[in-house]
């Protein structure tokens with residue numbers, strides 16, 4: 001792998017699991033790594049551990065609960081106040097199905113269905129707000145950590161008010177990330193910014209998997225290998241708008257390729273995040 005000296009990388013949800021491991025790998029490769037989480041004490045511990053393991057002092061911590069769009073806005077402003085260039089944004093933070101059997105519908109602080117809000121909408125807003133810095137760093141990359149678990153969005157009930165199921169909510173949010181990837185890649189053509197997404201690995205040994213499935217199939221190292229490849233390999237430098245199943249380009253749920261559905265999702269997302277009229281200006 002190429003060294004990443006001089007590059008600035010933000011990874012959401014890097015206090016644990018996949019994001020935490022990739023943050024450490026990127027720090028080892030010389031990048032300035034912006035670690036994000038929702039608990040300051042866990043974030044400080046992650047920074048201390050990564051610094052000890054890699055010898056890097058180019059680490060910063062940003063705290064934001066992604067279930068609040070105001071906290072996302074504050075975080076984006078904090079990042080932009082320190083960095084006018086961002087080479088790589090990895091939208092990784094995620095909430096899984098939760099404890100199995102618990103089908104209680106949960107809402108974000110803004111009143112949106114919680115998984116849609118945390119896994120997708122917060123990252124939509126964060127990405128739009130950070131775009132000036134990402135474009136300034138071109139060639140730059142945006143990676144959305146999605147999943148092979150995908151469920152088509154019912155645009156008559158995006159907030160899942162009827163027949164709620166937390167795992168469907170998770171899979172809907174993961175497909176929304178893929179639709180966002182394709183849409184944004186298209187809009188950013190010619191800017192030097194590529195946008196891709198991936199399924200890192202199946203049932204890695206992380207908290208969200210233990211909580212919902214109770215057992216694992218693959219390791220977080222396998223997921224980190226795939227994420228590192230899609231996010232930083234020369235092979236993928238010119239690829240944009242793609243969904244990878246680990247290191248291989250693959251087909252996502254059919255709704256991802258429906259331009260009308262993507263347009264509906266984009267309009268809804270611009271409206272829910274208060275970005276109407278701004279789009280990509």
Ligand SMILES: NC(=O)c1ccc[n+]([C@@H]2O[C@H](COP(=O)([O-])OP(=O)(O)OC[C@H]3O[C@@H](n4cnc5c(N)ncnc54)[C@H](OP(=O)(O)O)[C@@H]3O)[C@@H](O)[C@H]2O)c1
Nearest residue numbers: 013015016017018038065066093094147203204206207208
């Ligand atoms: N594990 C798998 O097998 C698998 C498979 C396919 C896709 N993925 C995707 O991979 C990504 C990483 O998942 P993981 O397996 O590494 O899970 P994880 O170990 O549970 O880590 C999730 C990360 O997201 C953070 N997070 C969760 N809710 C948040 C919120 N409201 N605000 C801010 N941060 C929040 C967590 O913070 P805390 O440390 O505070 O909890 C943690 O840092 C997710 O997008 C997931 O959907 C995972």
